[in-house]
Amino acid sequence: MNSTVKAKVDEITQAFELDKTRLQDLVELFNESADYGLAHTSAGREAMPMIPTFVTSIPTGKEKGVLLAADLGGTNFRVCSVTLNGDHTFDLVQSKSHIPTDLMTSSSEELFSYLASKIGAFVRQHHNEKFDAEASGDAAAAEAGKLKLGFTFSFPVEQTSLDSGTLIRWTKGFDIPDTIGQDVVKLLQSHIDKQKIPVHVAALANDTVGTLLARSYTGENKEGLTSLGCIFGTGTNGAYNEKIDNIVKLPKDVVADLKAKNITHMVINTEWGSFDNELKRLPVTKYDVEVDNISSNKGYHMFEKRVSGMFLGEILRNVLLDLHSQGVLFTQYARKEDLPHRLRTPWLLSSEGMSLFEIDDSTNLIATELELKNMLRLPTTVEERLAIQQITRAIAKRASHLAAVPITALVIKMDAFKGHNIEVDVGVDGSVVEFYPGFRTMMRDAIADTQVGAKGERRLHINISKDGSSVGAALCALSNDTI
Known part of the structure; x- marks a missing residue:
């Protein structure tokens, strides 16, 4: 120079x-x-x-079981099945769906019904046996057999408990006014229940918190x-x-x-x-x-x-x-x-x-x-x-x-x-x-x-x-x- x-x-x-x-x-x-x-x-x-x-425990890596995760991060919706092996390892199966443009400016009813349907399709494909308990008529068995799901909702929310949070505003091209001020966990759960999908939305997740928990599980200390x-x-x-x-x-x-x-x-x-x-x-x-x-x-x-x-x-x-x-x-x-x-x-x-x-x-x-x-x-x-x-x-x-x-x-x-x-x-x-x-x-x-x-x-x-x-x-x- x-x-x-x-x-x-x-x-x-x-x-x-x-x-x-x-x-x-x-x-x-x-x-x-x-x-x-x-x-x-x-x-x-x-x-x-x-x-x-309201996440009050950090994984040790010894946890076992099958859990679901759903992630609405923008124009795509991911559904994952995570099998925790209890030895700091896990197996992951996932699917990704594109959110139709018209649903980004439609209504809460249409958007969350769509999200629930994608969760239902995923569970039918990978955990179809869970539907048997749902159809058995035994309410207690059906509730006990539900898969727990963590819902990553990457929009501004005011979280009031582990499994509840109200939408403050939409970003990333979404504009559905009737969702603002509503509990997004309740919205998703209501449509999951309407479609008789054996899933319980147990937590509203944040991607940074997810990074902490995922590393805690796999890190082996x-x-x-x-x-x-x-x-x-x-x-x-x-x-x-x-x-x-x-x-x-x-x-x-x-x-x-x-x-x-x-x-x-x-x-x-x-x-x-x-x-x-x-x-x-x-x-x-x-x-x-x-x-x-x-x-x-x-x-x-x-x-x-x-x-x-x-x-x-x-x-x-x-x-x-x-x-x-x-x-x-x-x-x-x-x-x-x-x-x-x-x-x-x-x-x-x-x-x-x-x-x-x-x-x-x-x-x-x-x-x-x-x-x-x-x-x-x-x-x-x-x-x-x-x-x-x-x-x-x-x-x-x-x-x-x-x-x-x-x-x-x-x-x-x-x-x-x-x-x-x-x-x-x-x-x-x-x-x-x-x-x-x-x-x-x-x-x-x-x-x-x-x-x-x-x-x-x-x-x-x-x-x-x-x-x-x-x-x-x-x-x-x-x-x-x-x-």
């Missing part, structure tokens, strides 16, 4: 750097925000929601107890096991009931994408401001907008536009309007493309050249590709270092290292943490720079939790129960 380009690129990459002091300040602020969220029913924009999930589950993918979130006494906002009668059952902990869905929405400690570049301005939830999920796969490519795209406006890159284009349309269009530069830029060691970065032409119709020089690679690495490094903050904070909050030579296991899922080159390694480097230090980092094991949304949802149905 010539001196002018190098100076500009160095200036930008330095703006994305996080020092040790900033990391440790963020860890402290995270736990302050977590405590506030645990104490306030409505945390507002200022703190994380810290949602009680060789690397310590799993008390934390995280997702770093299109979005980011985490769940952990909290003491009942610390969840101040739980109603007193609920706490009394839990303690009467000798229940001491409950899993909390942190919704940490909203950490530091007020930007007290999070780093802010002008590119972060631009990305926030064009997002659908301006001023919210400020942590997520610096960490998750949905936003990393958009940050890079804004950097490239800025460098063009300064006459540093793509100088063959006189005006912004002359740039390739795809480079001027938000959200078309993907984190998948960045993962290729990150590790490209081909001659003259030819692989990067081809990807930029394919993705953005953008021709580049070798110098421009070197600049793009350096900026990509800076953005990804900042994301991975920020990802270390909530993990470290919650490990400290749970006092997870208390005891002699304790090891701690963290279950993670999501495309960024699983597939972005070096993300976990960079995250671990940052953890070593936090309050837990290098010694704590070595005792922390970060492992991919496969099939968390399905296996974890099924395991939710076992909370405070046995098969």
